[in-house]
Structures are given as structure tokens and as C-alpha cells.
């Protein structure tokens with residue numbers, strides 16, 4: 414299983430003219446944070462910054478953080494301490510941005526005094542001013558949440574900050590979250606839900622396609638809850654899918670209760686909307702779902718999965734599972750294992766619960782499940798999922814699949830990595846004329862639980 418929290422470091426060093434300032438940006442967390450880093454890099458690029466993958470050469474070092482899990486925060490603290498010591502010059506500015514900045518505010522500087530900037534997810538427009546202030550010797554904390562900020566007009570860097578850059582473009586269509594699940598810190602770190610105007614979503618998506626992207630990912634914390642005036646998510650999906658030259662459209666992550674029949678119809682009727690959905694279940698026990706305040710029970714979720722599969726028989730459904738939530742009993746845990754067997758998810762991100770300060774659970778629900786019990790339950794959930802995922806992957810052997818080539822294989826430069834519509838990764842031999850952005854039909858020859866291997 415892949416941990417949600419991933420470290421993304423710059424993938425290239427854009428060596429600038431000698432007089433140009435250099436920025437180093439490191440990103441943790443979800444796709445929305447990756448998109449925010451792209452936006453910040455775009456802002457810095459327009460202000461004359463070049464990029465470097467060497468923090469010791471940087472004039473500005475930013476760590477764009479995630480606060481969803483305690484483990485992520487500890488990794489960021491360790492990394493910030495290291496980077497504070499790596500500052501090249503006295504006027505090198507070190508900033509911590511994103512959800513952890515919002516969550517911990519000045520406590521970050523208490524732990525790592527070398528941090529000059531603490532900027533929450535709604536403060537990026539003021540970043541350049543804050544950098545100036547910090548260069549003048551004054552530390553800045555800007556964690557004001559803004560109910561109206563959608564960063565309209567602020568484009569990301571043309572080629573993004575990830576290995577899929579230039580092939581897959583991300584467009585944030587919604588910021589914040591209004592759901593207030595009891596375990597989750599996001600509504601406190603990213604503020605209230607707001608949709609980006611459809612004209613802005615379309616402008617950004619068209620620009621990405623014009624720059625060569627073959628796939629667009631629409632992002633939002635509860636992406637299908639999207640609304641802007643009288644435009645809902647189904648209408649927005651159809652409008653973006655209609656952009657000429659767009660081969661694939663994906664979205665993440667939807668909120669189960671807001672998955673309307675209109676969205677299912679849009680997915681089923683529109684060939685270039687990928688038949689894959691990441692639908693977070695969290696627990697198979699109604700009592701746990703109620704304590705989490707997820708808003709649905711297991712039969713409702715199962716009904717939605719059934720509707721999706723009836724409308725799109727080839728659809729892949731992946732999920733999030735959170736084990737060991739407050740007071741979770743063995744029977745409740747067993748309900749999650751049963752749900753995995755019944756729904757046979759294609760994959761799952763699995764987590765053991767850790768209390769996040771400021772949430773309803775932290776305030777009102779004691780974290781009662783001992784760490785060793787959480788770890789044992791997590792191992793059980795992972796084992797079930799690995800078996801099911803392995804079976805589903807093995808069943809792909811012999812299938813003909815269209816894949817979008819994203820980048821060279823990390824393990825072998827003579828191979829390329831592409832993805833199927835269902836988001837399965839496929840390794841194929843490199844061939845003349847085959848490179849990132851190519852759509853190619855391959856036959857799946859071999860499978861592991863994580864990867865398919867094919868040839869044209």
C-alpha cells in the first residue's frame with residue numbers, strides 16, 4: 414500500500430542566469446498540495462525565480478506541507494531542521510506553507526527557529542511580499558483563512574513539479590471542505606468549501622491541453638460537491654471533457670454522499686472520462702461511520718458502488734480505509750474486513766487513526782484503541798486488500814488496454830510507464846516514437862499486485 418503522504422522533490426534544475434534568484438520547493442501530501450506547489454512555482458517563475466533541486470543553492474526554500482497525519486508532521490519538522498541548517502546565505506528565506514502551517518502556526522517556529530515564513534493555504538498571493546519582509550529580517554506568519562480565495566488567474570508552472578508533468582495537468586476546482594468528519598483536520602486547515610468559477614476551470618484546462626497535456630485531473634477535497642452558482646459537478650465534467658484534444662479526464666476525491674445520478678450518467682456517457690473512481694469508505698461498520706460523522710452508512714455506500722458498476726461494468730473503484738478509530742471494537746473492525754471482501758476494491762490507501770488536534774474527535778472522543786491493536790488491524794486490512802488487488806491485477810493478463818505513457822520507468826531506462834483508464838500502471842518496452850504523452854494499445858502479458866507489464 415502506498416502511504417498518502419509522499420515527498421515530492423523538484424525533478425529538474427532549471428539553471429537560471431547568474432543574477433536570477435533560485436527557489437527550491439518540496440511538497441508533501443495530496444494531489445491538491447501538488448497543484449498548490451505548481452501554482453506557487455508559477456508565481457515565483459513570473460517574479461523571475463529559477464528553480465533548483467539543490468536547497469543549498471536556493472535563495473528561497475519552501476516546504477509545502479500536509480497536516481492530515483501526525484507522521485507527516487514529524488517528517489516535515491525533521492526536514493525543516495535540516496533545511497534550516499542548509500541555508501546558503503544569511504538572506505536565504507525558509508518557509509513552511511500549506512496545511513501544517515495553518516494547523517500549527519507559530520508552533521512551527523518554536524520547534525524550528527530557522528523558519529522565516531509560515532503561510533497557510535489561503536496566503537499564497539502575498540508570498541512575494543512576505544519573502545521581502547523576511548529578507549528584511551522579520552519573520553512572517555500568515556494563516557488567515559479566506560472564504561473567497563480560489564486563486565483565480567494564478568496559473569501554475571507550464572510543466573508542473575512532478576514526473577507526469579506535461580502529460581497530466583491538474584486543475585483545482587474546489588477549495589476547502591464543509592463536511593467536518595470528526596477525525597479530519599482539513600476543514601480547519603483549508604477553510605470552508607468554495608468552487609472555482611467554471612470559466613476559470615475551463616481556461617486553465619484549455620491552457621494545459623494547449624501546452625500538450627493529454628489528461629486533466631480535476632481536484633477538490635470533496636470534488637463532486639462542486640457548485641458554482643447554477644453549475645454543478647456533472648455539468649462541469651461534461652464541459653471539461655468536451656475540450657478538443659483532451660484524451661482523458663479524471664477527478665479526485667469524491668464524497669460518497671454527493672455522488673449524484675447525474676455524475677454517474679456523465680461518466681458513463683462520456684468516453685474520455687476515465688472509468689475509475691477513488692471513493693473513500695473509511696469503515697465498514699455503520700456505528701464507526703456514525704462516530705466519524707461521514708453522513709452515510711455501509712448499505713448506502715454499497716448501493717452507490719453497485720450503481721457505478723451497473724452503469725460502467727469496467728469501472729475500477731479504489732478507496733481509503735481508516736482503522737482503529739475511537740472505541741473501534743473487534744466486531745466493527747471485522748465489518749471493514751467483510752466490506753473489503755464484498756466490494757472487492759481495486760486498491761486502497763489504508764491508515765491507522767491518529768488524533769489530530771482541533772478536530773471533534775480530539776476534543777470529545779478518547780483515542781482508546783491501543784497502538785499495537787491498531788497496527789494488527791491495519792496489517793489485516795492490508796493483507797485482505799493485497800490479496801484482492803493481486804487477484805484483480807492477475808485477471809488483467811491477456812486484456813488489450815489503451816495506456817497513456819507518463820514517463821520513463823524508474824527501474825529501467827529502456828522501459829516506459831503508462832496508465833490504463835482504470836489507473837493501473839503498465840510497464841512497456843521503450844520503442845522509437847513512443848514517449849510521454851503517447852496513447853498506445855498494449856496486451857497485458859504479466860501482472861504483479863502493483864504493476865502490469867505489456868507490449869504493443
Ligand code: SF4
Pocket residue numbers: 590591592593594597598599600634635668
Ligand atoms: S469530507 Fe471529511 S475526510 Fe474528506 S476532507 Fe472533508 S472533513 Fe476531511
